[in-house]
Amino acid sequence: MIATGFDLNDPAVIADPYPHYAWLREQAPVYHSTAPDLWILSRYDDVATAVRDASRFSSDLGTAAEFTDNPFSPGMRLPRRLAGIVDRVVPVRTLLTSDPPDHTRLRKKVSRAFTPRRITLWEARINEIADDLVDDLVLASKRGESVDLVRDLASPLPTAVIAEMMGIPAHRHPQFKRWSDNLVDGLLTDGSTPRMLAAAVGIAGFFARVVRDRRRNPGDDLISLLVTPDADGDALSLVELIQFCVLLLVAGNETTTNLVSNAVLALLDRPDLWHAIVADPELAGAAVEEAVRYDSPGQGLLRIARSDTVLNGITIPAGARVLPLIGSANRDPRHWDDPDEFRLDRSRNDHLAYGIGIHFCLGSALARIEAKAALRALAARTPHLAHAEPLARIPSPVLRGLRSLPIHIGADDSSRRP
Template sequence: MTAFDLNDPDFIANPYPVYAWLRDVAPVHYGTTNDLWLVSRHDDVLAVLRDARRFSSDLGNADDNPFNPALRSPRALSRLLDRLPPARTLLTSDPPDHTQLRRKVAKAFTPRRIAALEPRIRQIAEQLVDDLDGDLVRDLASPLPTIVIAEMMGIPAARRDDFKRWSDELVDGLLTGGSRLKMARSAIAISWFFARTVRSRRRSPGDDLISLLTTRDQDGDALTLGELVNFCILLLVAGNETTTNLISNAMLALFDRPDLWRRLGEDPGLASAAVEETLRYDGPAQGLLRITTTEVVIGDVTIPQGARVLPLLGAANRDPRHWADPDAFRLDRPSNDHIAFGSGIHYCIGTALARLEARVTLETLARRHPHLAPAGPPTRIQSPVLRGLRTLPVTVRPATVPAHPVATAQPG
């Protein structure tokens, strides 16, 4: 195996055999099809992620997209996107810009603030499980994070469908071969929506996430309008897609292992272990693009300056040099120091929220529908870097406990 296409449907369906070949035969591999250097072994991937000086996240003004060839040199798209407010983003900036941005937005994701969301997330999960009717992604995994982030931002419930459509069309256009025109229209619509919302919250702040982000930090600095808009888009798109895929990947893995799904039904407390193992075994993000700022040597391979490098999180998280029995899905791993959320300065800022949403969802499903079962083949997202499902048909059987148990008086 000397050549393969990351966009090939067979690879997208199951990339793990290719990952194994890469780790064993070509741990630093140049692919001519996508003009990418692939790094696959755990320690090498970790080194790339933690070296922001030599492996930059500032992708510059590249006019092509290695994961969607249809977007190469899109002139009409570029003209449309020129109308968006220019600004730095957390994902595509290096220090010192990244350091400043991260400090400003970190206040919105403190452990205390995220933990306080659990009762409301449980309520949302219960309501969606009540209405679960045939497709786990459509009815539960997709709407839950959209509702949560919309409420955090103080966005009216009437705009949730717009939020989801904008998010899906942005992701599809950028990474899965979707319509360029739809992507551009959604990018413009969501940008102007958030611009108007930010201006409104600056005039009349509330207790929502956008209002919090508009306040000045301890040094008296404030995010610019463009930075606020881009961060809101990042929260919506990256947060929704990651959590939706994490939930659907977890349920697919558990459906494939009925004994483990039964164990979760008997002990919903295992949901946290199931979430962590899903992140390692079949995580929602398979790679993170970087650009070399200088010539770099990894092992016995020299990567030139200005090269696009894709550290493969999915390959690293199944490296047998780091884990025993890495291709097995286990709930009893003694440790699970996966790198599904990245590492270093770009470690995902929304990690705690994604974990909380996924854990609560699995706990709710295991308690309410321990006999939930697949009802047909799933439909997979056609992307080599986003791993998840667009559909997951299910058969819903009667819950073993009431949807909303009635509280009884305790003897006293």
């Protein structure tokens, strides 16, 4: 039974939000939460409208000083002085937090780095990285060491990929991951403000040096491409380049890590589906697409109402913070057949996990390739994979994933690639 009302930061909601989303969709599809002050949307059509319609719902969330009132981590408060430092070091007007015309210009400049052709060229290397990580994972198990799906595969895979794409040397990858983890940590209910601030300063300074170096000595990496002016002779500023590099590292790493871990957990909870992928690795693509719908790595996106807006007969006032729940929209029975079932034969894939409209995720193709590579490598090498207890979830109402997923590998699973 779901109690009357909805508390975004309730541990029960964070542990399993989907019954609570069902209550919202049926009883209060436009729900006003007073603590934090948010208007929460839960039905597919309303969520799609808020995410897509930039004329009514703005993505411009203001300055980093607004972290003094972070709705997703009520225990984390940045003093104004520190918020000002973060605002100068890592300004927040990014692709995710801007509207046209700023967004249009930024997206035009960076989208050339994420064309389907360019991303496809990385597929073979991504498969190699996934295979190497699974090699290490299997060998560790055979040595009797504990194996964790998040620590040993889901987390290092996207870090290694994006670092290589940026031309960052391998010895810096662990530092990359620490920065990324500490920045995301600031969004969690038990987040650390000092670690987040130190990571923001460290990563911004690092990328500033890299960008300056690539301007003097360009190569064939992603950052070198981004520092090159486009056909119109326009180039991103140093601040814009730093912003985008940070966004790639943090948003790309966290969401892909969560996608891989959520997909593996869903499959291991359904051994028949896992065995189907072992028998036919081409099903990995369908599994990834269903996983991102079924248990979306990003459960919600923040928007600001530009004017008084009526949805489902309820008026959302101008200036209000609005939270379209992606995770709820992707389980709405008004839009999906058997929405609470994990199915590999689902014929439609118009989920909202990667957004919609002008904010559709530039990195979606890369995330899909990485997640498929992880599933295929595991299916080929660890057909008797099973998860162990206890697993640990990320303590966040908007980031849906796992901090830890211990796994068992069958004693007869191969220590060598096929």
